[in-house]
Amino acid sequence: MNLTLKVWRQENADDPGHFEVYMAQDISPDMSFLEMLDIVNEYIIADDGEPIAFDSDCREGICGACSMVINGVPHGGQQGTTACQLHMRHFCSGDTVTIEPWRATAFPVHRDLIVDRTSFERIQQAGGFISVRTGSVPDANATLVPKGDADLAMDAAQCIGCGACVAACKNASAMLFVAAKVSHLSLVPQGQPERERRAIAMVKQMDKEGFGNCTVTGACEAVCPKEISIDFIGRLNREYGRAILKKGNA
């Protein structure tokens, strides 16, 4: 199959950037989207051009490195998949595909399709952890966790921090990410000692990084490759309210 690609090219953070058109020819429908870009890059290199820079690591949908907006949808149009797991069979020969980086002030473009997501790291460093001496493996069932809570915590823990929620949100809000991180630790016993401090500190860092606010449009959960529910944002709203009432000075 043959496609026309409209790709965002940007030398570095200071470059204003522009779209460039490339032809992707003889693409197998069984290729993943990133493999298709690899092929296009081969041709660009053969022509002495600068290949399209994009992030990728595991290429099996679990690392969250690949980050690109394909035809206006973060990670492309298929539900519950990252860009690396989107296959070319979902496109038609002759299609024009627009490929852009995540657009958010808190995710400055590094080069082409690569954005700097250290703002997420700083939110995590603000409180997305548990300060305990881990030691050796504890006995099974020494700490009891209700099944329902464990399941919910696991749902939240699925977040791979790819930033698609921010990319899809009309306000570039990081609420789904922060909600998942705060929720997954607040649901298990190990997360209790730092529960209030964590919620306040992570929200504070989120605001500081310049993300927007939640308008409850639901775009985040619709594009999340791990299909994390917007319910966690409601939970974060409760967690934060509880935290500031209980411990206002963290």
Added chain:
Amino acid sequence: MPLVSNILSSSLGQKYLMALSGVGLFGFIVVHMLGNLTILAGPSAINEYAAKLHSMGPLLWIARIGLLGMAGVHIWAAVRLTRDNRKARSVQYEGVVDPVDRHRKSKIVSTYASRTMIYSGLIIAAFALFHIAHFTWKIPQINGVEVDFETFYVYEVSAGSDQVAYLTPLPDGVGKEGENAVDVYKMLTTGFKVWWVSIFYVIAVGLLCIHLSHGLSAMFQSLGLKTKAYEKWIDHFACATGWLLFGGYASVPVSILLGIIP
């Protein structure tokens, strides 16, 4: 006070304030509509209702100051949050949303109401100011008719068959603001006969109801009260309330323009 600073300075805290002030304003919107609908029961009903409301004295002022405060908080939070949202994305996407599963599009693309909250809100605020100047301050220059609403008063006590309470107008220049019952019925029927007043009113309540169709459901989420189990009900409630309020509010000027209310 760390609690106060956490609420005022954080995005979540500002959302709480937005939601809570929204609840208060919504309460007023509902009560105001029910009050308006007394006009359907005839002139004496709405005039009596207005007289009872005005006789509440200090309570009325507490309500007015409370509403003004809530409107102030609502607008303050809205302006701050909108400013942050604009800053958070400076470059817009070029690609048009085109998912593989076509039915997903409505989930990814935000609703018209949610995108235009700040505009619908500010237009409603501007309308509210006009509305108060029109019917509360009764500024004669803006009502579009030759008469001054300040002269519309009625007798409060019945004195025989020729002078029925809340129906018989006081002679011109006799009534006084705060002392006599206002002839709200005559004010509304005169005021809404002016076509542009009625059109502005219907447009404003239309925007208000669009605003509420998003706001009422977002309010639950901001306060952490929305979950998947109730999501559908909350969304239906928001949409249905929007339509009900629009019907209730718009029915008054439309009935007056069409002559259903003489």
